Amino acid sequence: MSRITLYTNPLSRGRIARWMLEEVGADYETRILTYNGTMKEPAYLAINPMGKVPAIIHDGKAVTECAAICAYLADAFPDAGLAPEPSERGDYYRWMFFGAGPLEASVTNRSLGFIVPPEKERVAGYGNFDHVMDTLDAWLSEHPYIAGHRFTAADVYVGAQINWGMQFGTFDKRESFAAYAERLAARPAFIRATRLDDEAAAAA
Structure with a gap:
């Protein structure tokens, strides 16, 4: 190769x-x-x-x-x-695209000082920042990795956003996020x- x-x-x-x-x-x-x-x-x-x-x-x-x-x-x-097994594909693709869409958009907008007005949340793909954080928090509170119980490429993408977001104050510092970031930061790669x-x- x-x-x-x-x-x-x-x-x-x-x-x-x-x-x-x-x-x-x-x-x-x-x-x-x-x-x-x-x-x-x-x-x-x-x-x-x-x-x-x-x-x-x-x-x-x-x-x-x-x-x-x-x-x-x-x-x-x-x-x-690091690619998904057949049983992991739903979670893998769901959260990979969640990271590329709602997660990144909501964090970027918030860091730039733009808050979606409540009456316009249906127009925004992510609704509002808190809803995005709550959704990701709920998942990581129940799963050690994004696609379930093993590390995949989706963890690199989503995990990097969580790690940096908490470092730079653009991300909520929640218990599930901190524990997840700690697991990823211990990886030799x-x-x-x-x-x-x-x-x-x-x-x-």
Whole structure:
């Protein structure tokens, strides 16, 4: 299998992609891009016209968006066991897309100071921030991992959002979230990925 190229910045969602690459044991090279610099140059815009990171190139194919990268790598490296089993697919897809939709949208809007007016909650895909937090809290209070009882790629994507959200104050610090984040932070791949990104940030 050909080597993967990761386009990232250590102060970005690219940390999610690196964590996933470490989880699957991929052979990859890292290219650090700069905001308002190399992210906006034609060479990278040809890979991701959004001019944002992360992106990966694998077998000549570009994959962008963190949820897509996590799902793609889980399928591309089946021996890592991070793709869902047939019995897990409902929960896996439900929460992967919950993370990419209601969770990220509600957290982003709240951090920008935008609160959906109560009379407009039917229009917003997530309703309101508290409803999103309550929904995720209820699930993680009953399940050790997003897809049930074992770690999958969905935990990389959703778990990273919970971990960072609590660190930066954009996420409620609830007991279920803290316990979940602690389990994920103990994973060797998470520790390796964090060290690599911290080193890259210090060198920038």
